[in-house]
Amino acid sequence: MDECNNAVTRITTLSPQDRLAALRARLHDAGLQGFIIPRSDEHIGEYVPPSGERLAWLTGFTGSAGMAIVLADRAAVFTDGRYTLQVRTQTDPALWECRHLTEEPATEWLKAHAQGQRIGYDPWLHAAPAIDRLAVPGVTLVPVTANPVDAAWADRPPAPMAEALPHPIAFAGKPAEDKRAEAAAELRAAKEAAVVLADPHSLAWLLNIRGGDLANTPLALGFALLHDDARVDVFMDPRKVPPATRSHLGNQVVVRPREELPAALDALRGRRVRIDAEATPAWFAERLRAAGAEVSPGEDPCRMPRACKNAVERDGARAAHRRDAVAMARFLAWFAAQAPQGGLSEISAANQLLSFRREVDRFRGESFSAISGAGEHGAIVHYRVTPESNRRIAPDECYLIDSGGQYLDGTTDITRTLWTGPGPAPAGLRDRATRVLKGHIALATARFPAGVAGPHLDALARRPLWDAGLDYDHGTGHGVGSFLSVHEGPAAFSRAARVVPLREGMILSDEPGFYATGEYGIRLENLLLVVPSTVPGAAKPFLEFETLTLAPFDRALVDVALLTVAERDWLNAYHARVLTEVGPALDGATAAWLAAACAPL
Template identity: 45%
Template sequence: MQKSGIDAFLIPRADAHRGESVPASEARLAYITGFTGSAGIAVIGTDKAGLFVDSRYTLQAPAQTDTDLVRVHEVNQGGVSADIRLYVPKGGTLAYDPWLHTPGEVRDIAEKLTGHARVVPHANLVDAIWADRPAPPVSPIEFLGHNRAGKTAADKLAYLHEVLEAEKADAVALTLPESICWLFNMRGRDVPNTPFVLGFAIVPLSGRPTLYLDRAKITPDLKSALKGIADVAEATAFDQALAGLGSDGKAVIIDPQTAPAAIADTLKNAGATLIEKRDPVLGPKSRKNDAELAGMREAHRLDAIALAKFLAWFDSEAPRGQLTEIGIVTALESFRREEETCVDASFDTISGAGPNGAIVHYRVTTKTDRRLNAGEIMLVDSGAQYLSGTTDITRTLATGPATAEQKDRYTRVLKGMIAISMARFPLGTSGAQIDVLARQFLWQDGVTYNHGTGHGVGAFLGVHEGPVGISSRYTTPLEVGNVISNEPGFYKAGEYGVRIENLVTVREATGYPGFLEFETLTLAPIDTRLIALDLMTEAERNWLNAYHARIWNEIGPLVTGPIKDWLKGATAAI
């Protein structure tokens, strides 16, 4: 910083592809601060440093960082507060890597420092000192058959060309790996938990698109698989291609919320016209076709078998008081790995015993690993990537008698989850409009939860995807084929946490023209031992009993012996 004449430097969690998981070579925030959460940004000044995280990480961040050196600030998700001024002297210079920040982020930070300091792009200073930085990932690339993708890459590109024509655009620059992988029906293993291929793409209105990938990924097999569909070039040529679009005076679509500022700057400086628009692949990708939905249903059937084994094992072991959070994660993963099509976890399992369950995005480590005492509530939020699809499920589990308060809170959360599951709503309704259905029963008793009720889920892609979800920030209308989580919760700091999560897909409401409803995909029992039965209505009991009957009918024949016996009891009617 001194050599560069810089007073402060920004270090975000994100890489150029904005993924929730980043490869080891891009984990700059963790390298500098020790914080491993999926979102956050640090500002390193000459004599002090700050780490800005949202409410999910206000407990995790201080535990992982040296708070004598780094002050933790809680902010709204995805940004910094005016406290950034504390780390940049008056009249000073704050630098950032333009490949790691969007134009919107840069504008927001510059506004917060207006009249105080300059904000300038700069080569990444972390990379300059990271002597043992891991190499960029190079993993095998596979292409999905029509039975898994449901649409050819040519069909998807034809849709994208229609968007370009409608927007009077000459090309679109794609940076999100989920969009690129979906568009070309390919998957990889470049990052943990998500089958991504990291790269960039330019799709022109006329002519073939070009994929820009690490040189080591460009093999004869890759070129053969993309023959007639797309050209392939080294990632180092991407900048030059952007500049070429600019020099030709092209109009180019970029997503200002996800594209790196470096792309916008290169295009603009070269003479291109920027069309700032949400990534046009996100919408069609979120509307799962019949083949994708069939794969998701199959993935949930496979996951249900593993979860029946895990939950039966948990019920037999938990009362002994010997289980640990890491041991629970290991057991769950081992049950899932018994299925040969299980590729990976879809995210790091949240395994919170007792008070750790109140930490919304808790990630157990060897330092925080806690024994689950008999009688405590256990919260397990996990998911898997199967070749057929992606799963995400949360269950809150009893290990002994629960208090009246715990049962009350658990039941109110369950009632909210059921309300979403039973919802029927007109076309054009967004997740923001139905979010209150999940919260109403907690609100009635003066409590709530500080996270969204649901997020979009990909089909053998990211476990979190846009543009739809269920919370106040999701204003995009829900459409047939969307797959979304349904996960209200309640958290009492220092004592326990409750969350119940199923995945649902949007479908047309039978017998109600112009209306939509949800189909539940997840097939795992909900712990009935924590329910306060007097709070449940007849309609809610009927829904839960029907759900458990479905699990028994569909999964019961797929398990045997003690697992089958356990499942029969766990799905018994209340």
């Protein structure tokens, strides 16, 4: 027993260099010259449980998007523009090259360094198109049956075991039976016998269940087969499904251990089975084809209905944002009083906001760990404060707080950039902040014909920055779920996003920014609901946005001279609405602060 314990201790305390060496030893034993490690887990999702944090364990990089490639003599981590600063601070430059996913793509790196080599990948962790996009001449990509990272990761945490619980119809707005019937009808129309659901968001929405397997996203991790007769086989540990949930699911939904998944796919021999290739591990299509089934490419039938919130979910989002706004107003008033004194830190400020949210009805947790960045930390787009990085929030500097809440009736996400005072903000900073605000207003006030997609609108938010030769290296906005993920597809405001026409009921973020490396960061974010627009004489249907978020923008960072009359009128009207809808729920002192913060410019 002592020998075993000592062995585990030696492995669990491996240095980053030793972890890399342990992986390379296993690659050598498997006859591979390299291996690809994505950020995703078996559900191809952005958020993963501790047991799925392979990339973080191996490299030290903890961002929510990225990939590593390990060869025998070199290794690289690839991240997008949100994490270019973070990845360099979290990885050892003696071990890892840091590359930009789009400007220095992995294919070019493989082409330069892996010619003639066999590079392994785990087909459970990659969608088939993602593997196809990595293919380059002269490099052989090899699927493996046993992940060598898992073999090297001796102290890997166990899979999460939180219970799957019913999500009441009062919040879901539509019975699960109706959702299953509609999705099954879509399969029958396409002459498909079943569809693989690998995205746990689809299980949550389709079956009206929520879980606790992830820190900030209420999911019960599992897979499912939805059949053309509306039956569903759910593959997750049966211990996660208590009697009340089994009763809620009904007789047409059967919970089976994950070990039975291969046999269930084999039983579909000779049938047409839909696979959403971008959202499903490559393993599924390989297994179905090997079993003699026909793989039919198509979108997850739950994805678009989930994105287009029903009437109950829309009202829930409005109500959740009004309650969240009370917590935000209390925090902003508290911050305005405390920040000039210089006694706050990034952690203490984030904790105070969380404490205000905890007092709000129906609050179930943060929708993500708050991004609380003072000064130069605000320039790190997805900065995560730690006890080691925790910085004092000094007077007369910029502070960025990006946070959100999970409520039973909605998910919130809001960013405000604040001037700590007591002195005035510098003119250059106010110029940049006001350009970000102008871009935010331009998108929030857009009116557009049906059929327009997020990539078509992204430039509206960038125009005021482009006019000054400036830009930001992230998308302008993402979809948001209904007591689900704070990042929800398929629509987004981004040049790189899929061209998915915006539809009534979608909720997206509006969050342009500007980042001065080593100095400060600015981001201003509200959530927008897509609603019908009335345009006199319009030849086709039009859409516009309803702003859900209700919190004032910091007047100390606004250069009124840069605003047009229309922009100033919008800001004054927005602040008047915030005061009207939020003010009555506040105590006297906070209400007085809000009245001053919302006074007309």
